[in-house]
Amino acid sequence: MRSGGSSPQCKVVVLISGSGSNLQALIDSIASGDSPAQISAVISNRADAYGLQRAQAAGIATLVLDHKQFEGREAFDAALAAAIDAYQPQLVVLAGFMRILSAGFVRHYQGRLLNIHPSLLPKYKGLHTHQRALDAGDREHGCSVHFVTEELDGGPLVVQAVVAIAADDSADTLAQRVHGAEHQIYPLAVRWFAEGRVQLHEQGATLDGQLLPASGQVLHYADS
Incomplete structure (x- = not known):
C-alpha cells in the first residue's frame, strides 16, 4: 500500500x-x-x-x-x-x-477502483436516482464515492455528501445540486487515496487506519 x-x-x-x-x-x-x-x-x-x-x-x-x-x-x-x-x-x-x-x-x-454514484447508497442503486428520491418523499438525497466490487453500486463507501431536498425540487434541480456535491467529494476521495489515507481492506474501507462506518465519511453539502 x-x-x-x-x-x-x-x-x-x-x-x-x-x-x-x-x-x-x-x-x-x-x-x-x-x-x-x-x-x-x-x-x-x-x-x-x-x-x-x-x-x-x-x-x-x-x-x-x-x-x-x-x-x-x-x-x-x-x-x-x-x-x-x-x-x-x-x-x-x-x-x-x-x-x-x-x-x-x-x-x-480490487482496492484501486473508485466510482461515484448519485444517491446516498445503499439507497437507489442503478438509474433515475433523483426522481426515485422525490417519488419516495425523501427529505435528503446526495451522492456517494465507493470502492467498486462485483456487486453493482455496492462496494464499501468512502465518503457521502448529503443534499437537502426542497419542497419545490424537480429531478433536474435536484440533480444540479447533487452534481455540485459530486464535484466536491470526488476530488476529496481521490486526494485521500493518493495520500495513502484511504485504503480497502477485507473488513471495508479505512481512513487514516480507522475502519469507516457503513455510510463512509458523511459530509453535509449546502448549495451556495
Whole structure:
C-alpha cells in the first residue's frame, strides 16, 4: 500500500462516457495543488464524449475504445484493462463511465477502483436516482464515492455528501445540486487515496487506519 508524505505522485486513469464534469473537477483540484494525484490518461468508450476535449485541453493523453467493436463484455474489458495497465496507474476512477464491468475486470483492480454514484447508497442503486428520491418523499438525497466490487453500486463507501431536498425540487434541480456535491467529494476521495489515507481492506474501507462506518465519511453539502 502507498503511504502519504514523500511518496511519489499517484498515477490515475479516468474512465468516462460523457461530458466529464467530474473529470473536470478532478483536473481543477490537481491543478490547484490540492492533490498529489496525477491523471495519466482519460479513456472513453464513446468517441463523442465531451470529457475527451476537457482532457486534451489539460494536456492529458486520451484514448477511445468503442465497446461496439468488441465481441462481448469480457473481450472489451480485457482490451480496456490492457489499455489502462499500459499507464501503470495506482488508481482507476470511474467518472460517468456507462458500462457494467465484468467480475474479472473488477477483481483485477480490487482496492484501486473508485466510482461515484448519485444517491446516498445503499439507497437507489442503478438509474433515475433523483426522481426515485422525490417519488419516495425523501427529505435528503446526495451522492456517494465507493470502492467498486462485483456487486453493482455496492462496494464499501468512502465518503457521502448529503443534499437537502426542497419542497419545490424537480429531478433536474435536484440533480444540479447533487452534481455540485459530486464535484466536491470526488476530488476529496481521490486526494485521500493518493495520500495513502484511504485504503480497502477485507473488513471495508479505512481512513487514516480507522475502519469507516457503513455510510463512509458523511459530509453535509449546502448549495451556495
